[in-house]
Amino acid sequence: MPSAAPEATGTAALNTLSVGTAGPRIAFLHGLFGQGRNWTQIAKAVSGPDGHDARCLLVDLPDHGRSPWSTEFSFAAYGDAVAATLRAHAPGEAWTVVGHSLGGKVAMFVALLHPELVERLVVVDIAPKGYGSLERFEGYVGEMQRLPLAQVSSRGDAEARFEEPDPGVKAFLLQNLRRDGQAWRWQVNLDLIAGDAARGTGSRIADWPEEADALPPYEGPVLWVAGGESRYVKREDGERMRAHFPRTRLFTIKGAGHWVHTDAPDIIVTALRRFVTS
Missing domain, CATH: 3.40.50.1820 (Alpha/Beta hydrolase fold, catalytic domain)
Known part of the structure; x- marks a missing residue:
């Protein structure tokens, strides 16, 4: 079966x-x-x-x-x-x-x-x-924040616009992109993660x-x-x-x-x- x-x-x-x-x-x-x-x-x-x-x-x-x-x-x-x-x-x-x-x-x-x-x-x-900070993830956060969601017309369009050069990492991060009606949004709480990353060595997630x-x-x-x-x-x-x-x-x-x-x-x-x- x-x-x-x-x-x-x-x-x-x-x-x-x-x-x-x-x-x-x-x-x-x-x-x-x-x-x-x-x-x-x-x-x-x-x-x-x-x-x-x-x-x-x-x-x-x-x-x-x-x-x-x-x-x-x-x-x-x-x-x-x-x-x-x-x-x-x-x-x-x-x-x-x-x-x-x-x-x-x-x-x-x-x-x-x-x-x-x-x-x-x-x-x-x-x-x-503790692992210090989320420094190794800050680039990912930045790439995700820079994606112009209001201009994205399709998932293929999002993939073309996304800056990440590693195809595996790109696919992993873009799994968080969700269509909501005619608009696109991030499923992951990107603002929370970005705010935590900005704490540097005070990151709670890395701690x-x-x-x-x-x-x-x-x-x-x-x-x-x-x-x-x-x-x-x-x-x-x-x-x-x-x-x-x-x-x-x-x-x-x-x-x-x-x-x-x-x-x-x-x-x-x-x-x-x-x-x-x-």
Whole structure:
């Protein structure tokens, strides 16, 4: 039988996409400028050809995709919103929560704030530490702000006008462009991200807030996935990671960059299947 088709749903909290009809529950959280559907390929593979191996929920984080916008960024608020969404989707059930980059930090906060909700945690290529600033993203923000939305006539026109030279990055960023009637708008809360980037080393998105250090450690099993070619996870990050998550196992995938699940999808699928059922 063909894999169960994704079904878009909306909760009182965040927008979600469901894949699979039976099995353990797995929630996927995306990175900055992403959407839950970025995990679709992985979710379909994990849920199996008949959709019975896992029930996956692809979550649009606040300020992203079709989820509501906020006026101020907060990891705790993001974590609470994800937790509320998971509880609304499956009351009383526990989840494996998987998060990449920004979503990885949010997933960590979900586990620290709501440990009873998280049966297992998978953190993909991010560490519980501050990364200084959003400097590497400021160019993307600027390109998106410079796109003259009022003059855009079609998605092809937007692609032609968009300045980003890397086709992969261009496609990723432009997935945030949505037609609303005859006009175009950004789904992502670009003003919030631009304002945070303008804070420089005071960026809340790039930071790991001190409030996390006051929370009890999460005692469940944690799979910490790192790209061998990525600079986001370093050997010295292990001590801090295990202070928050004592049962962490680091899994480094050779040849993969920051987008580990894009660079090595088969390895990620195998690792997730083994971790969820172990």
